[in-house]
Amino acid sequence: MGSYRIAVLPGDGIGKEVTRGAVEILKTIETRFGHQFEFEFGLIGGAAIDQKGTPLPDETLAICHESDAILLGAVGGPKWDRNPAHLRPEKGLLQIRKEMNLFANLRPVKFYDSLMDSSPLKKEVIQGVDLLIVRELTGGLYFGKPSGRMVENGEEKAVDTLLYKKEEIKRIVKAAFELARKRKKKVTSVDKANVLESSRMWREIAEEVAQEFPDVTLEHMLVDNAAMQLIRSPQQFDVIVTENMFGDILSDEASMLTGSLGMLPSASLSTSGPSLYEPIHGSAPDIAGQNKANPIATILSAAMMLRLSFGLSEEADAIEKAVQQVLAAGLRTADIAQKGQRVVSTDEMVNEIKATI
Amino acid sequence: MGSYRIAVLPGDGIGKEVTRGAVEILKTIETRFGHQFEFEFGLIGGAAIDQKGTPLPDETLAICHESDAILLGAVGGPKWDRNPAHLRPEKGLLQIRKEMNLFANLRPVKFYDSLMDSSPLKKEVIQGVDLLIVRELTGGLYFGKPSGRMVENGEEKAVDTLLYKKEEIKRIVKAAFELARKRKKKVTSVDKANVLESSRMWREIAEEVAQEFPDVTLEHMLVDNAAMQLIRSPQQFDVIVTENMFGDILSDEASMLTGSLGMLPSASLSTSGPSLYEPIHGSAPDIAGQNKANPIATILSAAMMLRLSFGLSEEADAIEKAVQQVLAAGLRTADIAQKGQRVVSTDEMVNEIKATI
Ligand SMILES: CC(C)[C@H](C(=O)O)[C@@H](O)C(=O)O
Numbered sequence: 001m002g003s004y005r006i007a008v009l010p011g012d013g014i015g016k017e018v019t020r021g022a023v024e025i026l027k028t029i030e031t032r033f034g035h036q037f038e039f040e041f042g043l044i045g046g047a048a049i050d051q052k053g054t055p056l057p058d059e060t061l062a063i064c065h066e067s068d069a070i071l072l073g074a075v076g077g078p079k080w081d082r083n084p085a086h087l088r089p090e091k092g093l094l095q096i097r098k099e100m101n102l103f104a105n106l107r108p109v110k111f112y113d114s115l116m117d118s119s120p121l122k123k124e125v126i127q128g129v130d131l132l133i134v135r136e137l138t139g140g141l142y143f144g145k146p147s148g149r150m151v152e153n154g155e156e157k158a159v160d161t162l163l164y165k166k167e168e169i170k171r172i173v174k175a176a177f178e179l180a181r182k183r184k185k186k187v188t189s190v191d192k193a194n195v196l197e198s199s200r201m202w203r204e205i206a207e208e209v210a211q212e213f214p215d216v217t218l219e220h221m222l223v224d225n226a227a228m229q230l231i232r233s234p235q236q237f238d239v240i241v242t243e244n245m246f247g248d249i250l251s252d253e254a255s256m257l258t259g260s261l262g263m264l265p266s267a268s269l270s271t272s273g274p275s276l277y278e279p280i281h282g283s284a285p286d287i288a289g290q291n292k293a294n295p296i297a298t299i300l301s302a303a304m305m306l307r308l309s310f311g312l313s314e315e316a317d318a319i320e321k322a323v324q325q326v327l328a329a330g331l332r333t334a335d336i337a338q339k340g341q342r343v344v345s346t347d348e349m350v351n352e353i354k355a356t357i
Numbered sequence: 358m359g360s361y362r363i364a365v366l367p368g369d370g371i372g373k374e375v376t377r378g379a380v381e382i383l384k385t386i387e388t389r390f391g392h393q394f395e396f397e398f399g400l401i402g403g404a405a406i407d408q409k410g411t412p413l414p415d416e417t418l419a420i421c422h423e424s425d426a427i428l429l430g431a432v433g434g435p436k437w438d439r440n441p442a443h444l445r446p447e448k449g450l451l452q453i454r455k456e457m458n459l460f461a462n463l464r465p466v467k468f469y470d471s472l473m474d475s476s477p478l479k480k481e482v483i484q485g486v487d488l489l490i491v492r493e494l495t496g497g498l499y500f501g502k503p504s505g506r507m508v509e510n511g512e513e514k515a516v517d518t519l520l521y522k523k524e525e526i527k528r529i530v531k532a533a534f535e536l537a538r539k540r541k542k543k544v545t546s547v548d549k550a551n552v553l554e555s556s557r558m559w560r561e562i563a564e565e566v567a568q569e570f571p572d573v574t575l576e577h578m579l580v581d582n583a584a585m586q587l588i589r590s591p592q593q594f595d596v597i598v599t600e601n602m603f604g605d606i607l608s609d610e611a612s613m614l615t616g617s618l619g620m621l622p623s624a625s626l627s628t629s630g631p632s633l634y635e636p637i638h639g640s641a642p643d644i645a646g647q648n649k650a651n652p653i654a655t656i657l658s659a660a661m662m663l664r665l666s667f668g669l670s671e672e673a674d675a676i677e678k679a680v681q682q683v684l685a686a687g688l689r690t691a692d693i694a695q696k697g698q699r700v701v702s703t704d705e706m707v708n709e710i711k712a713t714i
Pocket residue numbers: 090093094248551552581
């Protein structure tokens with residue numbers, strides 16, 4: 001029995017509905033296992049811009065710093081798309097990553113037998129897929145300076161900078177090896193070492209770190225090849241580690257293996273403070289507020305929180321098992337329903353998972 | 358009847374065999390249609406490093422400059438993988454792109470009925486796919502300065518630079534619109550405008566260029582979403598235009614739609630001089646010299662050359678039709694063979710296509 005403070009940042013669009021669902025599930029766990037969860041709510045993204053004039057208000061950061069873990073919904077929407085860079089919802093997300101040192105983004109992609117038909121890929125290709133993308137989250141093109149526009153000799157230019165310090169690479173690669181050690185003991189480090197200097201340094205450091213993990217196999221793969229191999233034979237992968245932008249692209253691609261973006265959770269681990277948990281899907285403004293969104297990705301993110309931040313494996317298992325059971329029983333939100341299947345609402349899905357726990 | 362000079366750069370690995378095959382096919386066209394093709398051979402990549410000490414010798418560049426079009430095989434191999442950056446086969450490829458101003462890389466991805474079973478994707482997802490990726494090829498992270506390693510305050514760092522001039526973006530987007538005009542009249546411009554300054558400039562310029570093409574629809578898509586959509590519903594795309602690195606990743610991913618990397622040709626158009634044609638596959642050192650490689654991608658690249666550089670559409674059609682016919686007749690090299698199908702060698706495939714023309 002423990003007591004934990006959870007910062008909840010619903011954000012925009014369906015972020016509100018799916019975090020509400022996940023909080024319900026956490027309350028069920030609280031009761032059933034006799035823990036105490038204290039929820040503190042904060043604004044982020046478009047909602048924060050509207051109410052506080054900034055995508056990441058200080059109050060929100062303060063709540064996060066005082067928490068044991070953070071649960072985030074999603075940010076963004078057409079309303080703010082034409083805003084200047086510093087007043088965009090995404091800026092709130094990038095800032096919280098940087099401010100809270102959320103350097104390691106973990107995105108597990110797992111094959112669900114009951115959802116196989118939703119995948120655009122053939123059964124024999126995706127069967128048994130169980131991979132984990134470990135994406136560097138606080139460096140690279142996302143944060144490197146200079147980043148801006150300029151005019152030189154009458155020519156307009158724009159520049160972004162892909163910068164990595166050795167230590168930044170070392171800690172993310174190390175995290176990947178540690179995770180692989182508890183899995184199938186294979187790390188695929190993805191880079192573009194035939195073109196980029198930063199990738200050549202990445203590769204060297206990966207080799208260095210590998211020395212400390214003689215029980216784990218390291219392989220290197222070029223990012224273009226990785227984009228291909230993820231579709232061609234995803235079963236070959238265990239842990240994939242890569243830099244920020246490559247990770248952004250490859251993890252969204254990999255999410256399609258299961259055919260159900262609405263199913264995929266993620267964890268962003270901090271160097272020291274609380275970690276952040278969020279679904280990998282976006283704010284889906286087109287269906288927001290309609291009680292249609294799939295809450296499972298956020299609920300599974302809450303399960304990751306229990307396991308990784310609080311060490312509550314049994315509780316996490318209980319959630320994950322309940323999700324599998326309701327899926328096996330045929331419950332489907334619209335995004336994962338096949339022709340002829342009955343479609344349930346966000347609330348119905350949440351209630352069913354609660355009842356099953 | 359015309360007279361054309363073709364620079365042939367076989368490169369490394371299977372590059373040699375597949376260009377030999379394509380030259381055979383071009384000779385067949387020469388005879389059948391009464392043209393005159395003059396072939397000049399040049400070294401590039403590892404072969405050039407071994408014989409001339411540099412991946413792109415001046416002689417090779419001279420041959421290219423004097424040609425009407427360039428046919429390239431592939432470069433690279435484990436033999437040169439540990440070489441310093443300037444002595445790597447890929448450097449020859451990057452240099453020839455830059456030196457010959459090959460700014461627009463065209464990668465068509467087309468569904469072949471007879472090859473459907475080779476794709477990892479379901480039939481209903483890929484049926485009728487016919488898209489064209491237009492990748493910027495001489496800018497961005499591949500060529501921006503600074504690019505290097507340094508130590509600052511005792512910290513080791515590596516940096517690469519994503520730089521674009523306005524004019525570079527304008528000409529590639531324009532090329533994409535011109536190509537779309539002859540197709541399904543839709544351009545999807547792929548960027549990461551929610552994070553990168555260069556992408557925000559890219560998006561603005563795309564909007565500007567679109568004004569000149571009122572008959573063509575422009576849509577913007579974030580690169581992570583594009584990586585997903587390419588698998589989820591590739592039929593939505595006509596022409597995709599994007600910067601160098603995103604194009605590298607997405608086009609390799611898209612190649613998997615057909616399940617047959619060995620089938621895909623490409624053209625790299627120059628601002629003024631001769632254009633370059635090459636298969637998108639690599640040098641496949643593991644099967645080099647074994648008469649096993651699929652020559653079709655290079656043969657189709659030669660067809661693109663006839664059409665785009667020489668305006669010989671009928672001749673290009675003849676090659677493309679012959680390829681379709683031999684495939685429909687069941688001929689397969691190892692890479693595209695399904696269980697139970699007879700596998701033919703590189704030479705057999707070339708001879709059959711020749712006979713069919
Ligand atoms: C919203 C955007 C800035 C973000 C990113 O690019 O990191 C998102 O795509 C993600 O993957 O979390």
